[in-house]
Amino acid sequence: MSILLTNKWRFIIPASLGTSLGLYISTRFLSCANYNDTAKALKGFGKWQSFRITKIEQLTPNTKKFTFELTSDRSILGIKPVSFVLANVSRTWGPWNIRPYTPVSRIDDRGNFELIVKHMPGGKVSGQFFRLKANDSVSFMGPMLKYNWKPNTFExxxxxxxxxxxxxxxxxxxxxxxxxxxxxxxxxxxxxxxxxxxxxxxxxxxxxxxxxxxxxxxxxxxxxxxxxxxxxxxxxxxxxxxxxxxxxxxxxxxxxxxxxxxxxxxxxxxxxxxxxxxxxxxxxxxxxxxxxx
Ligand SMILES: Cc1cc2nc3c(=O)[nH]c(=O)nc-3n(C[C@H](O)[C@H](O)[C@H](O)COP(=O)(O)OP(=O)(O)OC[C@H]3O[C@@H](n4cnc5c(N)ncnc54)[C@H](O)[C@@H]3O)c2cc1C
Missing domain, CATH: 3.40.50.80 (Nucleotide-binding domain of ferredoxin-NADP reductase (FNR) module)
Incomplete structure (x- = not known):
């Protein structure tokens, strides 16, 4: 009997330890990773993401506001103040096709983000932006932190x-x-x-x-x-x-x-x-x- 119990526990203890460890890892890390994946639309340096334009508003004769849809309603863009994103409208690789733009939506807005773009005279990328229509997509990379704002540092x-x-x-x-x-x-x-x-x-x-x-x-x-x-x-x-x-x-x-x-x-x-x-x-x-x- 004592031998049987010993044998039994030899299987039960590692099995339950394994299950607990598995549960711990999946709740502690995997759920967190999933949350981050869905929550932050931008994936960091070198990782381009394409977002669809849902709205274009003409603000002045040479500026437009573009609203982009994030991958899910729960997503945020994932920037800290003050940051910009890199945009590639033509999606042809090359630094000459990439320009920085600064989101004007709230950093915790869910489901979409906004950019204001001024059409520079003869401007390459701003000109490409001005030819876009609703439902077109633009590739973005970031976030690029320009100044790391810390509350209450200055009066x-x-x-x-x-x-x-x-x-x-x-x-x-x-x-x-x-x-x-x-x-x-x-x-x-x-x-x-x-x-x-x-x-x-x-x-x-x-x-x-x-x-x-x-x-x-x-x-x-x-x-x-x-x-x-x-x-x-x-x-x-x-x-x-x-x-x-x-x-x-x-x-x-x-x-x-x-x-x-x-x-x-x-x-x-x-x-x-x-x-x-x-x-x-x-x-x-x-x-x-x-x-x-
Ligand atoms: C960190 C950062 C954030 C930015 N955020 C925004 C933003 O939110 N909205 C926005 O519209 N732009 C923003 N810009 C400017 C933007 O990145 C581009 O430079 C701009 O859209 C012109 O690009 P283009 O390809 O159309 O012009 P280009 O083809 O590169 O240049 C065309 C002509 O415009 C001139 N030019 C280019 N940029 C400027 C400028 N800034 N001032 C004066 N003349 C210029 C060039 O000398 C050239 O004569 C930002 C720039 C930086 C560095």
Missing amino acids: EVNLLCGGTGITPMFQLTRHILENPSDRTNVRLFYANKTEDDILLRRELEDLKKKFPDRFLVHYYVEEGPIGSGINRGRILKEDIKGSANSNKAMFFLCGTNGFIDTYAGPKGIFGLQYTVGGILGNLGYKPSQVFRF
Whole structure:
């Protein structure tokens, strides 16, 4: 009898241990892997994913907003603020066919994501984007993290941008304001040629109404008629210097080279950000307080 029991347990113990181990591994790791697979649409460097266009909106004569469908309703794009994605519209391999674009949808939006694309005069990839129709697909790779935002690092962020330079600024602004545990104040200075060129204005105004104590937006327009609440001309030194506590303020900039040079001076060698010049340099801000996208 004792021999029989011993033999029996020799099979039962390893079998149940094996089953438990199998169950543990499948719940601990496989379910997690499955969740990640379905949750994050972008799969990392070198892995191109194709997404279908569900909607195209003409925002201005030379900008369009594209909505792309993710693989499932539960999927998120899988980016951290502030990130961009690489797009290949022609799907012909070669770096000359690939350009970076910055999603303007919320980073945790499920089922779809949005890009705003400006058609550059003679632009290769932006021209390809403008020929696309609903139901066409574009290949994307990413995410590419440009600045790793950490909540409550600064008391205030100042965002200076022109034209489509609004895209990373909007991604960051909405992320900061809609995160209940982030108390950072945001001041946005947004320059355009004409009032009609202002992108995401409705969304910015909605954020202003929702967060009146934490979000200020100043629009600047150079040409054509302007309505109330719009400043004529360029972003001025006097406008950006009035930060509540200059040591706790951070500046992010996105625009043409000329725009960046005017406000912060050019980036250093290899695009490193160890210097600050221009208006912010004159105002005494340190290189650690300035980031050029
Ligand atoms: C990190 C990052 C994020 C970006 N996000 C966006 C975005 O969200 N939306 C968007 O529309 N664009 C964005 N861009 C710009 C985009 O990647 C392309 O450069 C742009 O669409 C032009 O590409 P193209 O192939 O049409 O033009 P190209 O064929 O490469 O160039 C055509 C002409 O346009 C000029 N040109 C190209 N880019 C610029 C520029 N930025 N400013 C002034 N002149 C230029 C070239 O000198 C050339 O004369 C981003 C760029 C970077 C680096």
